[in-house]
Amino acid sequence: MGTEKIADLQATAAYNFVPLGPEIVPAEFVHVQEEAGHPAWPALEKEQQQACFSKHVRETGKNSGWLELDITALTPLLVGGASDNGQFFAPLDPDHPALPGSSLRGLVRSLVKILACGAMRPNDDFEDKNLYFRVVAGYGNDALKTHYDQLTEAEQGGSSAGFLVKRQDGSFYISPCQVERLSSQSATRQDRPIIQWKKVKKKNGEEESIATTTNGPMMDRKKHIIQQARYQFFHGRFSTKYPVPSKLIYNYDNDPLHADENWASKNKAIDLLDPKWSSEDPDKMTKDPQAVAVVPCHFVLESDGETVRSFGHGPKYRIPYANAIQKSVPKPLRQLPEACADLADAIFGVSDLWSGRVSFEDARLTSAASYEAPSLPRPQMVPRTTAYQMYLEQGRSSGAATKHWDSKDATMRGYKFYWHSNAPWKKQSEDPPIKNTKEIQPLQKGAKFHSRVWFQDLSDVELGALCAAFDLGADDHTAYKLGRGKAIGMGSIRIRATLHLQDEDAKYHSFLGTTGQLCHVLKDGALKTYVQAFEAYRTKNLGSLAEDFQKTLLALQDILDFTPVTQEKAARDAWNQQIATMSVTKDPDKRFARHVVLPDIRTVVRQAKEKQQPSEESS
Incomplete structure (x- = not known):
């Protein structure tokens, strides 16, 4: 300081x-x-x-x-x-x-x-929406850090892993899945987050689509990558469907990190609603004929345990405030x-x-x-x-x-x-x-x-x-x-x-x-x-x-x-x-x-x- x-x-x-x-x-x-x-x-x-x-x-x-x-x-x-x-x-x-x-x-x-x-x-007079924020490391008296931990249930283990599914009618749901953190030592370093898919054969001969996500890199002061988290998502339980409210989708889509192309590029953000990150065969993967896109994500449920409160790319993602600006x-x-x-x-x-x-x-x-x-x-x-x-x-x-x-x-x-x-x-x-x-x-x-x-x-x-x-x-x-x-x-x-x-x-x-x-x-x-x-x-x-x-x-x-503006130069400079x-x-x-x-x-x-x-x- x-x-x-x-x-x-x-x-x-x-x-x-x-x-x-x-x-x-x-x-x-x-x-x-x-x-x-x-x-x-x-x-x-x-x-x-x-x-x-x-x-x-x-x-x-x-x-x-x-x-x-x-x-x-x-x-x-x-x-x-x-x-x-x-x-x-x-x-x-x-x-x-x-x-x-x-x-x-x-x-x-x-x-x-x-x-x-x-x-x-x-x-x-103002754009009304639920703003997004993230607090990974707060300062001593940062009131927002405690609030972020509460909304993401940090004390209960934080966010869960799942697959975000979009249907033909424009609705969304999330199905839980298993996740494993991978070693990043042997992986090719990426300058921005990405999602990669591959198919593997299960013991019964069926194919399973597995997603590997790479988060944005952590760099030192000399811009050298010192850490980059990678996760593998698999075994989706698609019989379980947690609905995602349309308002949450709207707010996510209008978060400048996703809506503003320049800001997204500068912050090296990933947009989970972008179809380019989806599995090639979402309907077969989810066994839902109405599914048109599926992507891996992390999410938190509301207190009722049935509806999605928030979702994002990594475990510590940006979340919406509960209150809209109005x-x-x-x-x-x-x-x-x-x-x-x-x-x-x-x-x-x-x-x-x-x-x-x-x-x-x-x-x-x-x-x-x-x-x-x-x-x-x-x-x-x-x-x-x-x-x-x-x-x-x-x-x-x-x-x-x-x-x-x-x-x-x-x-x-x-x-x-x-x-x-x-x-x-x-x-x-x-x-x-x-x-x-x-x-x-x-x-x-x-x-x-x-x-x-x-x-x-x-x-x-x-x-x-x-x-x-x-x-x-x-x-x-x-x-x-x-x-x-x-x-x-x-x-x-x-x-x-x-x-x-x-x-x-x-x-x-x-x-x-x-x-x-x-x-x-x-x-x-x-x-x-x-x-x-x-x-x-x-x-x-x-x-x-x-x-x-x-x-x-x-x-x-x-x-x-x-x-x-009309004052003497010293006063103007001070102003x-x-x-x-x-x-x-x-x-x-x-x-x-x-x-x-x-x-x-x-x-x-x-x-x-x-x-x-x-x-x-x-x-």
């Missing part, structure tokens, strides 16, 4: 989390329905909810028009990906790049959900639109219920298309939800995390945002090489874009919620993040919004202009007037919880603050260090492996300011 005690260590990352709101603030028509003495919103049929929405739009949707957006890139910008020459990727050619309207829509919708205390829904989100915030529609639902629409009333144009470049010199980008450590010390509330700002995804009081930290930074995006000499990385040419900072956000038939509160997302950037201190490379200093933009409203009374009298084109008749619309109407509605609905929500607003303001991505391999304190806690947004900002005070006083 490094020079500091683990209790004093803190994780650092290019991202952090804006806390969830205390509860959902419902859309206006949800309240109107209940206040009128009608059945509560969740009790209504789909057609009745649609009728409530339509009535709301007819009676209160008096605001139509557009928001004029002037956008400036404050750091290099790369949106959507890289074209063949590595330049800024956009719907148009490299000489006329644009910011996709869909990207702007996603940014604004996320901000509206936060500002309007929206829902945090599975498979809408269990970490407070139940009231998980409500679907049918149970509690929020303001984001009302504005942006809900599939199968009603359409949205906003439309985002692509932002067209209004300045010269100037690109950075081509270069390989710095490596980016992709944040993964398996890092529970980063994604879950821990109740502390330093030391080792104690709460994982199966902890009783596990709570998701909130919405992920990236800090603003001017750290160099280009690969540095000390950075490790990354395979298959191509040179990129992001658009230079200073690039200017213009766009419009069209809206139709919004109420004062709904228009205020939409405007509030842009009102955050009304000063020079706030900026937004868009596109790729957020973790390496790219994607910071400033947005200036001007509100234009159609005069509903006048537009029918001047529908056509002298040129025969549709006229836009405008009336004065101060953006802040509508923001204030929205904020009053939010405060009224939150009641006593409004004060708690201030923590969310302050955290959002802090992580959108561009001020640290970049404060939010630097931890190295998994070169960190002397092994903070990532030790599951050291990531402090919250307010703590990061406070500590950064405290570090600057001595230098400011001396100067």
